[in-house]
Amino acid sequence: VITAVAGLGRMPAGAYAAPGLPPMTPEAAAAPDGRLVPTLLFGVYAAFAETEEDALHAGLAQVADGPALEALYLERMGAMAGGGLADEAQQVHDVWMVRADTRRDGDTLRVEAVWDVIGSLAHEDHVHTLGSRYRGALTIAPREGAWKITAFALADADRARAGPRA
Numbered sequence: 001v002i003t004a005v006a007g008l009g010r011m012p013a014g015a016y017a018a019p020g021l022p023p024m025t026p027e028a029a030a031a032p033d034g035r036l037v038p039t040l041l042f043g044v045y046a047a048f049a050e051t052e053e054d055a056l057h058a059g060l061a062q063v064a065d066g067p068a069l070e071a072l073y074l075e076r077m078g079a080m081a082g083g084g085l086a087d088e089a090q091q092v093h094d095v096w097m098v099r100a101d102t103r104r105d106g107d108t109l110r111v112e113a114v115w116d117v118i119g120s121l122a123h124e125d126h127v128h129t130l131g132s133r134y135r136g137a138l139t140i141a142p143r144e145g146a147w148k149i150t151a152f153a154l155a156d157a158d159r160a161r162a163g164p165r166a
Contacts, residue, residue, distance in 0.1 A: 016107075016142040019043055019062055029140070029147060030102045030109055037102075037111055038095045040064075040140065040149050045092035045117055048076050065148040068139075072152060089122040098133065108150075109140040133158040 015023035018039050029036045040063045047059025060072050098114040114135045121128045139151035 014107075016145060016147045018147045024147075026104055026107045026109065030104050032100070032102075034100075034102075036109075036140065036147055037100050037113060037138065038097050038115065040138075040147065041115055041117075042092060042095045044072060044149070045095065045119065047072075049090040049092060049119075053077065063149060064152070065143040066150045068149045068152040072149075090119065091122075092117060092119040094118050107142050109138075111138045111140060112136075113138060130159070 015025050016029075017023050018036055021035055021039055024034075024036065028034065043063030044060065047056055047063070050056040050059055056076055057073055060069055060076075064072055094117075096116045096118075098116060100111055100113040100115075103110045114133065116131060116133050118129070118131050121130055134154060135156040136152065136154040138149050138153075140147055141150045142148075143150065
């Protein structure tokens with residue numbers, strides 16, 4: 001059986017889309033070498049680079065839904081309060097999975113993960129390359145034909161890393 005999803009064309013039943021990836025089944029999404037988790041996390045950090053409220057929300061809505069969308073949006077809006085980040089150009093370069101332990105519950109994925117993020121932050125006349133390691137729990141589930149982060153709990157953040165990945 002093949003179903004059509006608005007803007008995504010035709011895809012096999014039981015397979016769901018994610019930005020830049022072919023549609024995948026829950027089995028493929030839960031595979032140890034899968035790209036789903038880092039792709040969705042990349043989308044979160046790319047959205048965090050937005051400085052306009054509508055663009056931030058739209059970017060997050062591509063990869064998150066429900067409580068996760070609300071929490072991520074409010075967290076970033078809090079960081080932007082007072083214009084603290086508005087004048088700085090931010091860009092995420094890559095997200096690497098250090099570890100991802102995935103458990104399936106039907107079509108829902110529960111992931112305990114550690115990941116690295118490399119990005120840059122540009123000021124008036126210079127650019128910082130920044131690296132951070134994060135540890136957290138994510139719930140990923142299909143929403144309207146696409147994989148989305150539906151719950152997100154950050155357990156630890158080590159923002160002391162810098163420079164490109166060795």
